[in-house]
Amino acid sequence: MSATATPSDFHAPSALDMNLIERVCVGDIVQRSADVYPDRIALVDGERRLSYAEFNARVDQLGHALLGLGLQHQDIVALAARNRLEMLITYFACARAGLICMPINLGLRASEIAFCLRDARARVLIAEHALRDVVEAARQEAPPELAHVFWFGGGSPAPAEDFDALLASGQTGPLEVLVRDRDVVQLLYTSGTTANPKGVLTSHVAVTIAGLSNAIVHQCTPDMSALVGLPLFHCAMLNSVAMPFLTVGGKLVLTQGFDPADSARLIDEHQINVMVLLPMMYGVWLSDPAYQGRTFPSMKRAMYAMAPMPPERLEAIHGMFPNADVVLGSGQTEFTPATCVQRPEHQWSKAATWGTATVMTRVAIMDEDGRLLPRGETGEIVYRGPQGMQGYLNLPAENHKSFRHGWFHSGDVAHIDEDGAIWFKDRYKDVIKSGGENVASIEVERCLLQHPAVADVAVIGAPHERWGEAVVASVVLAPGQQADEAALIAHCREHLGGFKVPKAVVIVSEFPRTGTGKIQKHLIRAELKGLFDAA
């Protein structure tokens, strides 16, 4: 063997065979668990249950059916659904068929969803009947490539648009498609520094390794169960909760939106061991007298996302989940989560950190010139590892920027301490993280500038107990113009997805500016820091 030999020189079987035998394919996650635990319950959705064998059979059948529509390798299947059986069947059917699944963020407006469909040139849309209004509105502006729409969950769709009929049209039995390691399995749109959502393409290797890595983080075993309490169209639920539990053969209990009574009932009924919720959801339980003194002993990991919590809140959560580690995990769509999770031994002492790097992710701190900084020094958080995205769709300039200096740039500023824990400081990117969603300041600013009364605007995030950060607009009115907070918020509500609408608009006479005239957002942030303290 010489320097010019490649792995393909080593074996004689056809490349097709070897790739089928040894492929890293997200679709195989369900297959392997079905091999070993065919009769165990994989998914619970209300009164409905799917064993692994049933789940796996539907994945095969829907995969066959999708390919039967004439879809080609790596074509995109959009998915507008809450946490339903059909949502996960579709996701894994796409994975197994070599298609790309694009779960749509239901926090977006119809026009934004339409943008995503066009940007992705989605070929098929599978949608839940309960979302008919927004989906139909988006469909009006859908791309010409969108040849098929299928509905599930009610509404008696026409046979040609019926998800169940589509599923039934697929042949049964194993679907075997050659999937390469870095083929794309999912396309999730994320808000960010640009006005339009950005499509994040993630590979089979990334999602498979995230499943394994998170199974190590959560110490998942096949007898464990997880509550899927946040939407599966987010990477947090899809990749850091659903994937590890399905990888080891555990049980997922799906909910559609967070209802405190319903979630409490499900935790007891299914002896839930792991969940990830937003801090405000824990707050709902804690502030409701009905849950005073109530405990959930089955919980082993009560995780929270988005933002640290004060010690009193943590203490109260520990009281409610007496056998659980209460730890924060973080990540982002571009770098399949979790990238950092608090270690159990840090859950009190370093509750204000973002945790430490997970087993397959390198986390480092970089200065603006691309130099990695030693521990203790402050700079931008950068990542390396196979959980990273393949890139943004159709945004070559953004890709170049995101991966400059050989690392993925998070846009977050922090230092790493002597124990590897990450202390978040600030944000480079002008993005607000509100209620688990990213909001690009610039998008909200552009919207407000379209209002005739607005001369200038600076949108920032202010700390908020419920939302982590709340979108706040600081506005300078145009000379001679008048507009109050309610009018400006109403204007935003007309043009923006719900989570992007400012929670407050503050009218000021002028902005703090640098010598060169640039608005000093950090001063505005400091001034508005306490805005929601009384709330």
Add this chain to the structure above:
Amino acid sequence: MSATATPSDFHAPSALDMNLIERVCVGDIVQRSADVYPDRIALVDGERRLSYAEFNARVDQLGHALLGLGLQHQDIVALAARNRLEMLITYFACARAGLICMPINLGLRASEIAFCLRDARARVLIAEHALRDVVEAARQEAPPELAHVFWFGGGSPAPAEDFDALLASGQTGPLEVLVRDRDVVQLLYTSGTTANPKGVLTSHVAVTIAGLSNAIVHQCTPDMSALVGLPLFHCAMLNSVAMPFLTVGGKLVLTQGFDPADSARLIDEHQINVMVLLPMMYGVWLSDPAYQGRTFPSMKRAMYAMAPMPPERLEAIHGMFPNADVVLGSGQTEFTPATCVQRPEHQWSKAATWGTATVMTRVAIMDEDGRLLPRGETGEIVYRGPQGMQGYLNLPAENHKSFRHGWFHSGDVAHIDEDGAIWFKDRYKDVIKSGGENVASIEVERCLLQHPAVADVAVIGAPHERWGEAVVASVVLAPGQQADEAALIAHCREHLGGFKVPKAVVIVSEFPRTGTGKIQKHLIRAELKGLFDAA
């Protein structure tokens, strides 16, 4: 995006950058743990300790030094070493440098080692001084490509042959080499159905995923430690013990050979949580009065390889390791272990099985026509999954055979029960598994046929308490010739590696044969089944 788009269309950064950022590289395993736990002890070797930061720095430096010798991508570095710090530094330096590490099985004879060096066209050999005799003998027949030999562990080598000098010649600081997912990271020679050892090429993806998968199996956490009690030149130690512990940042305690007193001391001193030993090693402790009533409470998983154990033995081991699951794991060099491990809930009820499939491996049963069989039916065990080898080196026909019908063929016959547990029945391949090594019957048979007194021979494995199976030769003498057991064993010892030499030679007048004259080995096996019962 259309059907013709490939992932590389999605992002603009150069392929080099993306691959560096998101590579799956076994060398990164040590890097990531060094990022998070720089000061924790990674390796213990007698009085020597290496923290993760020290380990990582040496991996970088040796990687630089090896490339400084002029080695090219995927060149092969042979390694003749017991479980020493230098062994793992070399392995990970090769991984990080894009070289292939070839740890040599020290159970082989010099001539067999020379065969492996020639077959692989190894460019560099790194060897432990204690192994000087066999290594120097092998070196006489080494290939012309072997340009460099370096010694560690004593003997004052010349500067040009000194491992420490080689290490010191490397520059310090990060070594960054583009490694592709399916580049080869290790080459392990395994005995099998052919007379010569076969070189098994295993990819970065396979070993990385084995590390993750085994961390899930063992429930590894960073505060855990493992005893490396069997040789690291075997896939079992290298991939199913060392890799998961280094992946999560745990501690490896190295031993050179199994010494019961030394191992017992190390288990207590380092509060060892996981180990894999051969059944006979447990037997050594249990049969020694010095360990009567002794317990090792730190142990969480006392694993055993190779062969099931009777309930009395298991009970005694449980007594010694009162907090441990005592479970069997299996695998093979061609399909990076573990492929199957007993689930804790099966450790008594299914102690006679090979366990169930691990999270990333599909295990199925296939008939001779390539049809997968349902549960309960008996056929050959076949595997799929990314832990599979890239192929045998230089053996295209063997590769074709091993991967026929789209699955890797193990050569073992079994059925899978209703719980997914694998019940081994028989062996298709004519291979004996003795003391953790594979012995090809045909190789021993050829050796004996060279003896002038031997007319015909059938070599089989007979159950043996210490070796699992013992190599036994059934011999028909040539007319008019005389030879006794001792003479035939002495003949084998001259020509074969120690573990291949028959433990017994039985002289018979004729063999049971089929109508077409084929020797019926299963009848010989049945007859000799109780040969070592009295031992």
